[in-house]
Amino acid sequence: MILYTILPNEAVFPPDQSVYEQQKIIEWNGVQLLVERTSLTECRVVQVLSTDPQDYLNDATQPGQMLTLSTSPLK
Amino acid sequence: MNSEYRNENPGQEPDPKKDDQSKSTLVDKIQQLGQTNVPSMDQSNIHCLTIIGQIEGHVQLPPQNKTTKYEHLIPQIVAIEQNPKIEGVLILLNTVGGDVEAGLAISEMIASLSKPSVSIVLGGGHSIGVPIAVAANHSFVAETATMTIHPVRLTGLVIGVPQTFEYLDKMQERVVSFVTRHSNITEEKFKELMFSRGNLTRDIGTNVVGDDAVSYGLIDEVGAVGPAMKKLNELIEEYKGKQEGDIVQ
Numbered sequence: 001m002i003l004y005t006i007l008p009n010e011a012v013f014p015p016d017q018s019v020y021e022q023q024k025i026i027e028w029n030g031v032q033l034l035v036e037r038t039s040l041t042e043c044r045v046v047q048v049l050s051t052d053p054q055d056y057l058n059d060a061t062q063p064g065q066m067l068t069l070s071t072s073p074l075k
Numbered sequence: 076m077n078s079e080y081r082n083e084n085p086g087q088e089p090d091p092k093k094d095d096q097s098k099s100t101l102v103d104k105i106q107q108l109g110q111t112n113v114p115s116m117d118q119s120n121i122h123c124l125t126i127i128g129q130i131e132g133h134v135q136l137p138p139q140n141k142t143t144k145y146e147h148l149i150p151q152i153v154a155i156e157q158n159p160k161i162e163g164v165l166i167l168l169n170t171v172g173g174d175v176e177a178g179l180a181i182s183e184m185i186a187s188l189s190k191p192s193v194s195i196v197l198g199g200g201h202s203i204g205v206p207i208a209v210a211a212n213h214s215f216v217a218e219t220a221t222m223t224i225h226p227v228r229l230t231g232l233v234i235g236v237p238q239t240f241e242y243l244d245k246m247q248e249r250v251v252s253f254v255t256r257h258s259n260i261t262e263e264k265f266k267e268l269m270f271s272r273g274n275l276t277r278d279i280g281t282n283v284v285g286d287d288a289v290s291y292g293l294i295d296e297v298g299a300v301g302p303a304m305k306k307l308n309e310l311i312e313e314y315k316g317k318q319e320g321d322i323v324q
Contacts, residue, residue: 023138052118052122
């Protein structure tokens, strides 16, 4: 099937709602992080949302690092 | 925690568990101490704002798209304005554009910052990235970076065609007036670039490369991080001098 359209791909094929629910923005030691839930208590860092360049040098929050959340995660 | 788990399940593969253990010691450290033993550096007096990917407006884009979320950027700009330890902002742009109103919101916030700001267009600062680039006190463009200037576009369902047309026309006017107010380009030149034909195959608009952006007066200088930091430090000194002068008087 070929679709000839000026509409962007995501407008033609909207992604499933569950895709949005996996990613959340959490605050970790005062730094906002975009994380992806991998299990009930663990999540993977996707992106650091900060203006402080030093925050990007922190080993613990490099994209791909796993974080364990002690209290009710991703709420 | 981990050793107990291992005793209960001796049959599982050993390798991934080892990785898990080394990871979980780090994680435990985070949990127990609230931080890892990363050498702590002094807080930087220059913060950087990254405008990367699409500029997301009211509609959330799918997670596979890289997006700049304006509702997170705007409070960060407020924090920069408020925090006395932050003396300047470096704005890094590599964007394809996106939502016009979200882009204008970010631009206005940057333009109204009292602290010195310097922007660098790296790779691309297309469509609504242009007002964001010119919003800073001084703008840089990398030699290979490009900026596409084109009229406002709309995709999707339109209800109320004449109203929408009027609205888009005003929106376009807002973009043009913002850019001409914050850069050295004239309105005639900017509109000429915006509506010129033949540069984008059949589409109207122009793709302006580094040097050309400077020669049109859209961007102040060609350069990347080195010259930008130098300029920002100069502006910070100037700003500090001005503030001290105010106090003396």
